[in-house]
Amino acid sequence: MLELLPHLLHQALFGALAAAGFGVLFNFGFRALPWCAAAGALALAVRTIGQDLAWSLEGASFAAAIVTSCSVSALRKQLGPACNAVALAGCIPMVPGAFFGQALLGFLSVTAPNLVDAEATLIIAVQSLLRVIFTLGAIGAGLLIPAHLLRNQDF
Amino acid sequence: MEQQQDPVIVRHRELERIANMALRAGRIMMECGASVSVVHGGVGMIARGFGVEDVGMRSGYASLEITVHAGGNTITRMMQVGRLGVNHRLDQAVRKLAVQVSHGGMSVDEVEAEIGRLVRETPRHPAWVVAVAVGIACASFGRLLGVDWAAFAAVLVAGTVGQYMRHQLLHHGVNVFIVAGLIAFLSATLGGIGSTLLNSDTVSLAMMASILLLVPGVPSTNAQTDIMDGYPTMGSARAVWVLMIMVFASVGVWFAEALLGLRSL
Numbered sequence: 001m002l003e004l005l006p007h008l009l010h011q012a013l014f015g016a017l018a019a020a021g022f023g024v025l026f027n028f029g030f031r032a033l034p035w036c037a038a039a040g041a042l043a044l045a046v047r048t049i050g051q052d053l054a055w056s057l058e059g060a061s062f063a064a065a066i067v068t069s070c071s072v073s074a075l076r077k078q079l080g081p082a083c084n085a086v087a088l089a090g091c092i093p094m095v096p097g098a099f100f101g102q103a104l105l106g107f108l109s110v111t112a113p114n115l116v117d118a119e120a121t122l123i124i125a126v127q128s129l130l131r132v133i134f135t136l137g138a139i140g141a142g143l144l145i146p147a148h149l150l151r152n153q154d155f
Numbered sequence: 156m157e158q159q160q161d162p163v164i165v166r167h168r169e170l171e172r173i174a175n176m177a178l179r180a181g182r183i184m185m186e187c188g189a190s191v192s193v194v195h196g197g198v199g200m201i202a203r204g205f206g207v208e209d210v211g212m213r214s215g216y217a218s219l220e221i222t223v224h225a226g227g228n229t230i231t232r233m234m235q236v237g238r239l240g241v242n243h244r245l246d247q248a249v250r251k252l253a254v255q256v257s258h259g260g261m262s263v264d265e266v267e268a269e270i271g272r273l274v275r276e277t278p279r280h281p282a283w284v285v286a287v288a289v290g291i292a293c294a295s296f297g298r299l300l301g302v303d304w305a306a307f308a309a310v311l312v313a314g315t316v317g318q319y320m321r322h323q324l325l326h327h328g329v330n331v332f333i334v335a336g337l338i339a340f341l342s343a344t345l346g347g348i349g350s351t352l353l354n355s356d357t358v359s360l361a362m363m364a365s366i367l368l369l370v371p372g373v374p375s376t377n378a379q380t381d382i383m384d385g386y387p388t389m390g391s392a393r394a395v396w397v398l399m400i401m402v403f404a405s406v407g408v409w410f411a412e413a414l415l416g417l418r419s420l
Contacts, residue, residue, distance in 0.1 A: 014295040021292025024280050025318070026188070026241040026373070044299070081250060085243055088376055097370030098300050098363045104405035105412075112419070140379035154193045155200065155250050 015044025039090020065142025103128035187246035290315030297364030306361035309349025313365035317342030339407025
């Protein structure tokens with residue numbers, strides 16, 4: 001387990017940076033940005049542990065979103081109604097944008113003239129698209145279920 | 156003169172002001188990235204804070220409609236909604252105002268003035284700060300995807316330039332989908348050229364990481380939230396919007412890869 005620690009810390013660090021960077025884009029205040037970074041670090045740490053345990057990307061993302069949403073909900077007194085938004089910012093680094101791009105580029109490739117291995121290209125594109133759909137669904141459900149069950153206030 | 160003193164007309168005018176002001180608050184929340192249930196909740200709180208007995212709402216992707224009923228009078232009004240983005244601080248400020256209004260004690264003029272003040276004075280990070288932050292975020296995404304350190308620097312620059320140009324283009328009113336295509340082409344080209352010059356072994360990944368600023372994470376989550384909250388029409392509209400953005404972004408990457416000789420047109 002100790003040999004996995006550098007990789008875990010690497011993923012958590014860059015998860016934190018990605019979440020904080022998008023927090024700035026979403027106009028979070030400077031006081032909320034460290035919470036976004038912490039949520040991003042937690043989400044990526046949990047997802048990395050899950051994947052190291054040979055879980056699928058979708059399963060690990062679901063677990064990470066649930067843990068992040070529950071943890072942020074526990075800080076409702078400090079964060080107020082913004083807690084759901086902080087959890088969402090923390091999970092942004094898990095959004096499979098690269099797979100989405102790969103899927104669409106794959107579909108574009110299938111229509112190209114003189115395609116050599118159309119079946120393989122199509123299967124990779126479909127796999128990527130399905131991965132996007134299931135991972136986005138896992139993140140969304142992981143964020144929403146605790147927020148609904150714990151009755152997080154929107155106002 | 157006679158018409159102005161008609162109590163029904165006077166009450167209709169009052170209801171109209173309440174409806175329009177509540178819709179304005181809802182429009183701001185919607186444009187700032189709130190889900191439909193939050194928008195409906197906020198608008199309802201504001202309207203009821205002025206004594207409205209029943210509130211009915213319908214949300215489309217580009218408009219909001221409200222029907223308010225009080226004292227035997229009912230009116231329906233509609234308002235256009237602009238481009239949907241994300242502005243956390245303004246969203247939270249309007250939600251706070253909705254809570255304040257729901258407790259009563261504020262006049263319509265006061266609430267309208269307060270909404271105007273929030274729109275004018277809620278702080279935003281400077282464009283260059285956002286650009287650098289997004290560049291760092293893209294480079295971090297790149298590391299999570301597995302780009303090497305040489306490509307990290309290239310993605311950081313490509314993401315920063317891409318975000319700054321996106322801000323400028325959107326500010327000048329260019330269509331959001333065209334912006335997605337142009338920025339994907341620009342960022343992917345910069346990321347590809349930069350990582351090649353820096354002898355990276357992960358040029359294709361760097362090009363993909365450079366365009367991750369375009370991935371609409373909040374709208375895609377909101378799409379799901381809206382569907383789960385019972386607003387499948389709005390959720391579907393958001394999902395289609397997300398898909399279209401990604402199609403344009405992918406075409407931009409496609410052309411960038413063709414330009415750099417990584418793919419044939």
